Amino acid sequence: MWMFTTYFLLWLSGFDFTYSRDWTEYNYTSPETCNASFPGPSLASMCNDTSYDLFLSILETFVGRKQEIAQTCERITPIHTPDAEYDFIVVGGGAAGSVVAARLSENSSWKVLLVEAGPEEPVGASVPGFSFLISESSIEWGYQSTNESYACLSSNGSCQISAAKALGGSMMHNDMVYMRGSPYIFDEWAAMGNEGWSWDEVLPFFKMSENNADIDSVGREYHGTDGPLFVERLPSKPPFANAILEAAEEAGFGVSNDLNGNDSIGFAVFQTMTHHGARRSSAAAYLRPIRNRTNLHITLNSTCTRVVIENGQAVGVEYYKDEMLYTVNASKEVILSAGAVESPHLLLLSGVGPEEDLKSMGIDVVHDLPGVGMNFHDHLLFPIALTINELDVYNNWAALAEYIGFQTGPMSSTELGQVIGALPSGITTPDLPDIHIYGYGYTAACVADWIGDGQREINFWAGYEHPKCRGRISLASSDPFEHPSIWVNYLCDPDDVSGVVKAIEYSLELVNTTALKAYNTTFTATPLEVCSNYTFASTEYWECAVHYSASGEFHIAGSCKMGPSSDLLAVVDPRLRVYGIQGLRVADASIMPQVTSANIGSTCVMIGERAAHMIKQDWNYTDAM
Ligand SMILES: Cc1cc2nc3c(=O)[nH]c(=O)nc-3n(C[C@H](O)[C@H](O)[C@H](O)COP(=O)(O)OP(=O)(O)OC[C@H]3O[C@@H](n4cnc5c(N)ncnc54)[C@H](O)[C@@H]3O)c2cc1C
Ligand SMILES: *[C@@H]1O[C@H](CO)[C@@H](O)[C@H](O)[C@H]1NC(C)=O
Ligand SMILES: *[C@@H]1O[C@H](CO)[C@@H](O)[C@H](O)[C@H]1NC(C)=O
Ligand SMILES: *[C@@H]1O[C@H](CO)[C@@H](O)[C@H](O)[C@H]1NC(C)=O
Ligand SMILES: *[C@@H]1O[C@H](CO)[C@@H](O)[C@H](O)[C@H]1NC(C)=O
Ligand SMILES: *[C@@H]1O[C@H](CO)[C@@H](O)[C@H](O)[C@H]1NC(C)=O
Ligand SMILES: *[C@@H]1O[C@H](CO)[C@@H](O)[C@H](O)[C@H]1NC(C)=O
Ligand SMILES: *[C@@H]1O[C@H](CO)[C@@H](O)[C@H](O)[C@H]1NC(C)=O
Ligand SMILES: *[C@@H]1O[C@H](CO)[C@@H](O)[C@H](O)[C@H]1NC(C)=O
Ligand SMILES: *[C@@H]1O[C@H](CO)[C@@H](O)[C@H](O)[C@H]1NC(C)=O
Ligand SMILES: *[C@@H]1O[C@H](CO)[C@@H](O)[C@H](O)[C@H]1NC(C)=O
Ligand SMILES: *[C@@H]1O[C@H](CO)[C@@H](O)[C@H](O)[C@H]1NC(C)=O
Ligand SMILES: *[C@@H]1O[C@H](CO)[C@@H](O)[C@H](O)[C@H]1NC(C)=O
Numbered sequence: 001m002w003m004f005t006t007y008f009l010l011w012l013s014g015f016d017f018t019y020s021r022d023w024t025e026y027n028y029t030s031p032e033t034c035n036a037s038f039p040g041p042s043l044a045s046m047c048n049d050t051s052y053d054l055f056l057s058i059l060e061t062f063v064g065r066k067q068e069i070a071q072t073c074e075r076i077t078p079i080h081t082p083d084a085e086y087d088f089i090v091v092g093g094g095a096a097g098s099v100v101a102a103r104l105s106e107n108s109s110w111k112v113l114l115v116e117a118g119p120e121e122p123v124g125a126s127v128p129g130f131s132f133l134i135s136e137s138s139i140e141w142g143y144q145s146t147n148e149s150y151a152c153l154s155s156n157g158s159c160q161i162s163a164a165k166a167l168g169g170s171m172m173h174n175d176m177v178y179m180r181g182s183p184y185i186f187d188e189w190a191a192m193g194n195e196g197w198s199w200d201e202v203l204p205f206f207k208m209s210e211n212n213a214d215i216d217s218v219g220r221e222y223h224g225t226d227g228p229l230f231v232e233r234l235p236s237k238p239p240f241a242n243a244i245l246e247a248a249e250e251a252g253f254g255v256s257n258d259l260n261g262n263d264s265i266g267f268a269v270f271q272t273m274t275h276h277g278a279r280r281s282s283a284a285a286y287l288r289p290i291r292n293r294t295n296l297h298i299t300l301n302s303t304c305t306r307v308v309i310e311n312g313q314a315v316g317v318e319y320y321k322d323e324m325l326y327t328v329n330a331s332k333e334v335i336l337s338a339g340a341v342e343s344p345h346l347l348l349l350s351g352v353g354p355e356e357d358l359k360s361m362g363i364d365v366v367h368d369l370p371g372v373g374m375n376f377h378d379h380l381l382f383p384i385a386l387t388i389n390e391l392d393v394y395n396n397w398a399a400l401a402e403y404i405g406f407q408t409g410p411m412s413s414t415e416l417g418q419v420i421g422a423l424p425s426g427i428t429t430p431d432l433p434d435i436h437i438y439g440y441g442y443t444a445a446c447v448a449d450w451i452g453d454g455q456r457e458i459n460f461w462a463g464y465e466h467p468k469c470r471g472r473i474s475l476a477s478s479d480p481f482e483h484p485s486i487w488v489n490y491l492c493d494p495d496d497v498s499g500v501v502k503a504i505e506y507s508l509e510l511v512n513t514t515a516l517k518a519y520n521t522t523f524t525a526t527p528l529e530v531c532s533n534y535t536f537a538s539t540e541y542w543e544c545a546v547h548y549s550a551s552g553e554f555h556i557a558g559s560c561k562m563g564p565s566s567d568l569l570a571v572v573d574p575r576l577r578v579y580g581i582q583g584l585r586v587a588d589a590s591i592m593p594q595v596t597s598a599n600i601g602s603t604c605v606m607i608g609e610r611a612a613h614m615i616k617q618d619w620n621y622t623d624a625m
Contacts (some may be wrong), residue, residue: 016156029223036064036074041136041165047446055396056446059411062404064123071409074288076167077601078300086113087331088615089317090337091304095171095282095601096588096600097207098335099608100615101538102228105296107621112296115319115327117303117338125172125216126236126278127403129411129444134173134487136455139166143225143341143486145471147551150497151380151490154530154548155544158296161378161486162554168281170554171601172337175417176272176279178231180206180260180606181465181598184432192593193564194574196610202479205609206478206602211285214271218338228285229517229605230275234413238442240388240458241269241419242521247515259422265433266527267421275599276341277403277412281606288528302326307334307350307479309366314584333583333615339607340590344373344473345484347571351607352581353475361478367580372568375561377595378488379553381438381463382500382508382546388519390456392511394442415442416458421510422598425464425502434466435503435598437510457524460507463553465597468492473559488556491547500550501542508537556599560590587611 044056063069092100093116101114118139125134141163148157163170183199192197213232214227223231245255254266276281289298302321307314308329316329329426336343345456348355351366373543394410402409419439424431471489475483479522491497511521527536532545545574563570565579572578576585589595589604596603616624 006603013511020281033279035237036070036072036120036123037075038120038122039064040124040488041121041138043124043130043133043446046133046136050447055256055400059127059400060124060401063127063265066404070126071284071288072123072125074291076287076291076298079170079297082113082297082299082326082328083111085331086111087332087388088335089113089328089330090150090335090338091114091115091118091317092169092299092338092342092588093283093287094164094232094339094588095604095610096167096611097165097239097335098281098283098286099605100335100337100587100612101296101298102290103609103612105290105293106623107294107616109297110295110332114296114298115302115304115317116298116300118164119300121168121172121281121284123168126279127411128176128272128274128279128414129253129399129403131173131175131414131417132278132443133446134420135162139164139172139480139484141341141445142256143483145486146489147485147487147489150492150547151488151550157553159490161341161421161488161552161556163341163556164512167287167298168283170274171281171283174601175414175599176274177420177555177599178260178271178273178602179420180602181596181600182264182427182432183192185594185596186556189562189593194562194593195564195566196574202227202610204350205613209602209605209609212271212479213275217272218261222261224260227478228289229273229602230280230285231271232276233269233271233276234274234418235411236410236415237269237418238415240390240442243381243515243519244419244439244510245269247513250515251509252604253421256422259420259433262600263292265422265424265431267419267437269418270420272418277407282608283337286463291602293362303481304338305349307346309350309352309581312513312580313582330583332619333585335611335615336560336584336586336595337588337614339588340376340559341473341484341486343586343588343590344571346474347578348475348484349478352578354433356378358472361475369571369579371378371482371561371571373559374569375593376471376473376486376488377467377557378490378594379436379465379467379555380490380500381461381498381503381553384462384504385510385523386458386462387398387524388521389454390519395533396444399410399444410442410443416440417443421506422587423506425499427499427502427621428466428468431596432466435506436463436465436505437461437503438463460510462500462503463506464503465595466499467496467595469496470558476606488552490550490552497543499600500546501539504542504546505539555589555595557592557595557600559587561593562591563593575618576611585611585615
């Protein structure tokens with residue numbers, strides 16, 4: 001059956017098999033025994049180009065039947081109706097919440113409920129090559145910021161902000177980059193009065209979460225192998241990735257084998273949160289292996305609308321599923337892990353927040369906590385469009401056959417999307433690698449970038465990772481199903497502007513190297529009319545252009561700030577307990593007082609680990625002592 005289908009695909013493609021793989025190596029061990037409980041929106045439905053429909057639906061059929069990729073036999077079984085009471089209720093099954101629920105349910109005498117607004121992860125999300133395609137309204141919160149005075153000015157000061165509404169949270173569709181960022185930021189958290197959060201204190205939790213498949217390459221000082229979260233280097237990369245590393249040496253930026261280790265500056269092919277070329281969110285990694293635990297209940301498509309608070313104590317939550325309202329009691333604690341928009345949103349809806357704002361929305365004030373929703377921030381990226389000469393044509397059918405057969409090849413990978421430069425700008429802190437330059441290109445079908453005549457479009461994304469600006473999440477309505485008002489206040493500070501501009505200038509230095517000129521790498525942007533008063537590509541020009549063409553990096557954070565009680569904007573204490581309310585914690589990206597200097601997913605996993613550990617300590621669970 002397997003070989004027949006392969007030949008069918010080869011025939012279909014007029015196929016020239018350039019990957020010299022030995023097909024006898026391949027053992028077809030995965031009979032189609034399970035169907036996905038939620039196949040999800042199909043890849044074809046997410047692709048605008050209908051000429052890929054047949055290809056994408058065949059790909060998806062194979063992926064869905066390959067247990068090693070989509071794990072359809074290992075998915076969790078959601079509950080239909082909850083019990084009346086649990087010990088702990090975790091709201092949000094994303095990067096951090098999945099970890100909290102998995103760790104708390106390790107004590108079999110603790111009953112845990114995980115409430116997730118979205119469905120299971122779609123089958124197609126397992127394929128790294130389609131990382132840039134996985135986004136569709138039924139599994140997206142679809143936020144737009146408003147009120148931006150300094151960013152997204154070509155779209156009326158409104159920036160798009162993506163966040164996934166599915167088990168796995170934004171790890172369901174993120175780019176899988178495994179980067180912790182600079183130790184400096186965690187030491188900064190500790191210096192603000194957050195005891196227990198210095199780099200030396202959080203490193204054990206990063207290592208505890210991690211199952212690093214390339215440990216011989218990255219070493220044990222900074223990495224672990226016994227945790228649930230799969231980390232590896234992607235199985236495939238295009239030759240142009242090596243050219244970028246050569247260019248980095250040539251330009252004096254340097255090359256690093258592991259930006260998460262001692263060598264935190266330079267260009268690198270980074271590690272990803274994947275397993276044998278398949279995406280593994282923290283929900284997949286932590287929850288699937290424990291799917292049989294009877295003391296962990298997971299309810300999907302269930303939107304929490306309020307934490308029930310009585311006499312200053314969180315005693316349960318309310319959620320809607322299939323238009324039915326459920327009220328469930330929590331005898332020990334409620335943990336909000338709904339992400340940097342929804343965690344503060346839920347606190348506000350529950351009457352915890354700035355008194356005046358709650359009153360103006362007609363919400364009963366339970367506790368006046370001025371910091372809720374404040375301190376909201378994100379990283380920012382500026383796209384740099386390039387063309388390169390490229391003779392290799394991406395053969396989708398060959399890529400599909402190789403992926404299903406071996407979980408290698410271009411579909412097992414984000415291709416140029418696994419190259420990054422982490423460089424210091426020197427703007428706020430010497431040697432802090434606060435600039436990120438990402439490659440993007442050689443993407444899979446549908447998001448294809450082949451432009452004919454032996455040329456290909458690629459991009460560098462120039463980012464600044466140490467922003468000063470702060471915005472705010474506030475209620476736009478008392479209706480829990482309406483988005484709150486989201487204001488990031490991107491680029492409000494000249495230093496934040498300089499950071500992005502410096503990132504652009506470093507990127508163009510890279511383009512100028514002989515290593516990249518060998519590919520005739522050409523910068524192709526057309527000058528912006530609104531910035532025509534400045535010489536194109538001058539520093540002044542970029543200082544103008546970033547306000548129009550930059551976009552959020554979707555590393556939203558900070559809106560339930562962790563801090564000591566002396567910090568008037570602090571929402572949670574260093575043990576993540578909400579000030580003024582008993583039995584309520586927040587554990588997700590919103591607790592970061594300052595966003596890390598890198599992609600924040602792995603840090604959210606660490607926050608989940610740290611939160612569960614502290615909760616166990618506080619309830620005298622002996623394993624955590
Ligand atoms: C497109 C994109 C690419 C990214 N790329 C990377 C990357 O390559 N590497 C990296 O490290 N980071 C990346 N990130 C960032 C990273 O994925 C997120 O920062 C991280 O997932 C945030 O974790 P969290 O636990 O705070 O929230 P989330 O992971 O967003 O989880 C929150 C969960 O809560 C659920 N929820 C929300 N409200 C409710 C409610 N009322 N009731 C019930 N459930 C609710 C949501 O549906 C969601 O599942 C990317 C993000 C995006 C959007
Ligand atoms: C296939 O099975 C054989 C025999 O069990 C084993 O030696 C080989 O490593 C397997 N190949 C793969 C790719 O798993
Ligand atoms: C899986 O789906 C196929 C096609 O819809 C169906 O024939 C088969 O019975 C299903 N298998 C299981 C185990 O549900
Ligand atoms: C599909 O089209 C929509 C609307 O034109 C656009 O916003 C989106 O980016 C496109 N998606 C892809 C993958 O090209
Ligand atoms: C969740 O919603 C999706 C889309 O409507 C549906 O296909 C899926 O079966 C639902 N899952 C549960 C557990 O209700
Ligand atoms: C532009 O943004 C402002 C403030 O965010 C908003 O009030 C206004 O409605 C927007 N206008 C359009 C045309 O979207
Ligand atoms: C879960 O239970 C099923 C059915 O009893 C069993 O086949 C499977 O091996 C169990 N999985 C784990 C991870 O315990
Ligand atoms: C809009 O921006 C102004 C400052 O420019 C700020 O004071 C105000 O709070 C913002 N509004 C919202 C709803 O975030
Ligand atoms: C590119 O190199 C040329 C020649 O060395 C130099 O004049 C130019 O300033 C460089 N451009 C950038 C953006 O570094
Ligand atoms: C180099 O790229 C430019 C811009 O895309 C193109 O016009 C030119 O023909 C290319 N030169 C070669 C030698 O390929
Ligand atoms: C360019 O400069 C002129 C003269 O200072 C000014 O009137 C005009 O508004 C500027 N144009 C733009 C697009 O900023
Ligand atoms: C944990 O143990 C300490 C010391 O024995 C005790 O004071 C405290 O009440 C215990 N906490 C809980 C939640 O049982
Ligand atoms: C598990 O939780 C129960 C109830 O809180 C507690 O009595 C027990 O000591 C915990 N188990 C361990 C191993 O600590």
